[in-house]
Amino acid sequence: MRARRNRWISIAAVALALAASTSSFAVQPDEILPNPALESRARELSRELRCMVCQNQSIDDSDAPLARDLRLLVRERLTAGDSNSQVLDFLTARYGQFVLLKPRLGWDTALLWAAPGVVLALGVAGLVGLLRRRSRPGHAEAEQPALTVAEQRRLTKLLGEGGKSTGPSA
Amino acid sequence: MIAEIGHYALVLALALALVQSIVPAIGARRRDDTLMAVAGPTALAQFAFVGLAFVALTAGYVTSDFSVVNVFENSHSEMPLIYKFTSVWGNHEGSMLLWVLILSLFGALVAAFGTNLPSTLKANVLAVQSWIAAAFYLFILVTSNPFLRLAQAPMEGRDLNPILQDLGLAIHPPLLYIGYVGFSISFSFAIAALIEGRIDAAWARWVRPWTLAAWMCLTLGIAMGSYWAYYELGWGGFWFWDPVENASLMPWLAGTALLHSAVVMEKRNALKVWTILLAILTFSLSLMGTFLVRSGVLTSVHTFASDPTRGVFILAILVLFIGGGLALYAWRAPMLKQGGLFAPMSREGALVFNNLFLTAACATVFVGTLYPLALEVLTDEKISVGAPFFNLTFAPLFVPLLLVVPLGPLMPWKRGDLLAVVQRLMGAGIAALFAIAGTLAVTSGGPVLAALGVGLAAYVMVGSLTDFAERTGLLRLPLSTALTRARGLPRSAFGTMIAHFGLGVSLLGIVCAATWGTEKIVSLKPGATVSLRSYDLSFDGLVARQGPNYRETIAKFSVRQGGNVIGTMEPAKRSFQARQSSTTEAALLTRGASQLYLSLGDPGDDGSLAVRLYHKPLVLLIWIGTLIMFIGGGLSLSDRRLRIGAPKPARSKSTLQPAE
Numbered sequence: 001m002r003a004r005r006n007r008w009i010s011i012a013a014v015a016l017a018l019a020a021s022t023s024s025f026a027v028q029p030d031e032i033l034p035n036p037a038l039e040s041r042a043r044e045l046s047r048e049l050r051c052m053v054c055q056n057q058s059i060d061d062s063d064a065p066l067a068r069d070l071r072l073l074v075r076e077r078l079t080a081g082d083s084n085s086q087v088l089d090f091l092t093a094r095y096g097q098f099v100l101l102k103p104r105l106g107w108d109t110a111l112l113w114a115a116p117g118v119v120l121a122l123g124v125a126g127l128v129g130l131l132r133r134r135s136r137p138g139h140a141e142a143e144q145p146a147l148t149v150a151e152q153r154r155l156t157k158l159l160g161e162g163g164k165s166t167g168p169s170a
Numbered sequence: 171m172i173a174e175i176g177h178y179a180l181v182l183a184l185a186l187a188l189v190q191s192i193v194p195a196i197g198a199r200r201r202d203d204t205l206m207a208v209a210g211p212t213a214l215a216q217f218a219f220v221g222l223a224f225v226a227l228t229a230g231y232v233t234s235d236f237s238v239v240n241v242f243e244n245s246h247s248e249m250p251l252i253y254k255f256t257s258v259w260g261n262h263e264g265s266m267l268l269w270v271l272i273l274s275l276f277g278a279l280v281a282a283f284g285t286n287l288p289s290t291l292k293a294n295v296l297a298v299q300s301w302i303a304a305a306f307y308l309f310i311l312v313t314s315n316p317f318l319r320l321a322q323a324p325m326e327g328r329d330l331n332p333i334l335q336d337l338g339l340a341i342h343p344p345l346l347y348i349g350y351v352g353f354s355i356s357f358s359f360a361i362a363a364l365i366e367g368r369i370d371a372a373w374a375r376w377v378r379p380w381t382l383a384a385w386m387c388l389t390l391g392i393a394m395g396s397y398w399a400y401y402e403l404g405w406g407g408f409w410f411w412d413p414v415e416n417a418s419l420m421p422w423l424a425g426t427a428l429l430h431s432a433v434v435m436e437k438r439n440a441l442k443v444w445t446i447l448l449a450i451l452t453f454s455l456s457l458m459g460t461f462l463v464r465s466g467v468l469t470s471v472h473t474f475a476s477d478p479t480r481g482v483f484i485l486a487i488l489v490l491f492i493g494g495g496l497a498l499y500a501w502r503a504p505m506l507k508q509g510g511l512f513a514p515m516s517r518e519g520a521l522v523f524n525n526l527f528l529t530a531a532c533a534t535v536f537v538g539t540l541y542p543l544a545l546e547v548l549t550d551e552k553i554s555v556g557a558p559f560f561n562l563t564f565a566p567l568f569v570p571l572l573l574v575v576p577l578g579p580l581m582p583w584k585r586g587d588l589l590a591v592v593q594r595l596m597g598a599g600i601a602a603l604f605a606i607a608g609t610l611a612v613t614s615g616g617p618v619l620a621a622l623g624v625g626l627a628a629y630v631m632v633g634s635l636t637d638f639a640e641r642t643g644l645l646r647l648p649l650s651t652a653l654t655r656a657r658g659l660p661r662s663a664f665g666t667m668i669a670h671f672g673l674g675v676s677l678l679g680i681v682c683a684a685t686w687g688t689e690k691i692v693s694l695k696p697g698a699t700v701s702l703r704s705y706d707l708s709f710d711g712l713v714a715r716q717g718p719n720y721r722e723t724i725a726k727f728s729v730r731q732g733g734n735v736i737g738t739m740e741p742a743k744r745s746f747q748a749r750q751s752s753t754t755e756a757a758l759l760t761r762g763a764s765q766l767y768l769s770l771g772d773p774g775d776d777g778s779l780a781v782r783l784y785h786k787p788l789v790l791l792i793w794i795g796t797l798i799m800f801i802g803g804g805l806s807l808s809d810r811r812l813r814i815g816a817p818k819p820a821r822s823k824s825t826l827q828p829a830e
Contacts, residue, residue, distance in 0.1 A: 027691055047558065048558050056410070056413060056554070061410075097553045098554055103553045103555060108545060111541070113563075115533060115534055116530055116537075116567055119530045119533040
């Protein structure tokens with residue numbers, strides 16, 4: 001437990017750094033495909049696939065052995081003539097949705113994808129409602145409650161005083 | 171002995187915090203000046219005792235006192251002195267101690283400099299601040315005590331995690347924490363206002379400098395963390411949309427919104443209720459960030475084990491303060507009076523637009539970060555939400571925001587004419603068109619989206635300067651007149667302009683580095699050459715060297731451009747004996763705002779070495795932009811209006827000032 005606790009560190013980038021604490025780097029020279037078009041597609045796909053043993057890293061960034069296996073697998077499928085979406089389908093069938101860093105739209109992720117739009121729409125609706133209420137005639141007066149008798153008396157007194165001396169100060 | 175003094179000081183600080191959280195609040199309720207006056211000295215004493223505890227722990231590190239568990243686990247006698255200091259907060263317990271140190275510092279600052287605050291407000295603010303402090307002192311003492319001893323002191327420590335042995339650890343966490351914790355002041359002010367049931371423009375004037383200072387530090391803290399990750403992690407990325415990064419981005423987004431809504435409140439007495447809510451939310455998000463990082467909720471599924479009592483404790487703090495704050499808000503906010511009216515097309519309107527989109531962006535990050543967790547709890551289904559999702563959803567929310575950035579300062583208060591303002595931004599529009607055309611020409615029709623990004627950056631930069639140019643008559647009047655006029659402008663106007671300009675600079679850096687960065691991954695033998703863009707790097711050989719607490723292998727490269735040597739690059743691999751672990755040190759070569767980035771991979775069987783070489787065009791602008799934002803904030807903070815605080819009657823006739 002103690003030894004593990006050590007690894008607790010203070011801050012964002014650092015916790016992230018830990019994930020790569022044995023860092024060398026991800027894509028190795030021997031993995032690269034001779035065909036540059038296929039290779040760039042492989043890199044593009046790698047950025048959308050999660051290294052499942054790492055902490056939120058794509059297989060493009062990770063140097064874990066599993067990430068390497070996945071990178072090689074992606075390249076194998078591409079060389080075999082798969083399209084990008086076929087590769088993603090293949091990996092999702094094998095490893096589940098967890099492998100995709102950009103989850104597919106479905107019932108389970110509908111809220112996730114809708115969130116930005118919903119929040120924005122709610123905000124706009126709230127603002128429009130506020131403006132409507134405000135622009136209703138007589139609203140400004142209704143908002144301020146009338147003075148109580150005591151307040152009215154005090155006001156008269158203050159105004160009277162002000163008239164006598166230098167006038168109300170700013 | 172020193173560790174025990176530190177421990178004892180922390181207990182005393184807790185006792186003081188308990189007194190400070192109750193007595194002044196009662197005093198404020200009964201309007202009893204004596205009880206309220208307790209808050210000031212206790213706040214100062216709290217800071218002194220937490221400071222003493224912090225010094226005690228630091229002393230343990232500097233003297234390598236391995237009988238203290240925390241020092242044993244995170245230090246090594248051969249570590250350079252600077253890392254002995256920084257490793258104080260390079261671990262869970264010490265970082266929490268830094269957290270409360272900054273918390274008590276802010277409390278002490280309010281006590282010392284809040285002399286012109288109404289006495290009840292000051293008492294309430296300090297009481298609320300002390301509730302937070304007491305909760306965290308208790309957390310440290312119960313679950314994360316850094317002063318525990320070992321029965322038998324070992325001869326040598328286990329060393330600090332090698333990745334943390336970097337100057338970044340000296341800069342990034344303190345700045346980030348000042349930002350996080352600084353928002354506690356806005357929170358305390360908001361809660362105090364709700365308790366009193368009274369809030370006015372003067373309140374916003376007191377809150378704004380604190381929020382601004384916290385925002386500045388958070389901005390720089392996040393940026394420095396990003397730069398640290400960029401050079402330390404060895405693959406040249408600067409933002410990963412990692413949950414822990416998101417945890418710091420959320421308070422930043424909410425804090426930025428708060429900063430802008432507080433302006434409306436101060437100037438126009440409007441948006442009060444919303445500003446209070448934002449102040450509560452911003453600090454709640456800071457607390458949540460602490461919870462997410464500390465409890466291990468987001469990471470426990472994977473590599474890291476965590477202590478469940480800590481998670482539960484922080485969760486309790488979280489529920490108490492966020493739940494309590496929001497409940498108080500729901501109860502008291504309707505009683506606050508609504509303020510000044512304004513038309514939708516006005517500066518207030520522009521700032522509301524800013525708040526709307528910043529809040530939506532913040533909500534997007536929030537949902538994206540916590541959705542996988544919620545889904546797994548509810549349905550047992552595991553999904554990942556990573557960079558591709560955030561890039562796709564965050565950018566569309568930020569583009570409209572950036573389009574409105576230059577518009578805001580040009581809009582008049584109350585009621586404005588959009589058409590007139592758009593006409594004034596003609597220059598910025600033309601600059602954007604030129605930037606787009608220029609980019610497309612240079613990159614021979616490269617990615618259109620990126621060209622539009624460059625255009626947007628140019629628009630934000632030129633647009634931010636438009637207000638300044640118009641108010642001083644720059645380019646229209648003689649330079650000397652313009653300069654005289656510039657001197658007459660309030661510093662906060664300069665601050666706004668500079669901070670917005672910095673935003674454009676950062677955007678330009680992000681677009682350029684992300685779009686036109688190139689890389690090469692190759693295996694090299696000594697004597698071989700690799701070329702990228704116009705640079706040729708030749709691998710001269712490997713050299714071994716002994717560092718203070720590590721051994722390193724340096725690969726020497728000389729860099730040529732057009733046949734001339736322009737520099738050397740020496741990426742290295744370090745192996746740390748104490749922890750049996752290694753790090754890669756990337757080498758950077760800066761050319762203007764662009765960088766060459768070289769990092770080492772594994773050696774091959776045939777004596778070759780794998781290297782990864784990047785060219786990152788204009789990448790430094792990302793961080794230079796945030797630095798400019800920081801400076802803008804600082805200028806605004808030094809504005810006379812904020813320094814003076816609330817309006818006060820002039821003390822003498824000689825201090826007559828021209829009307830602003």
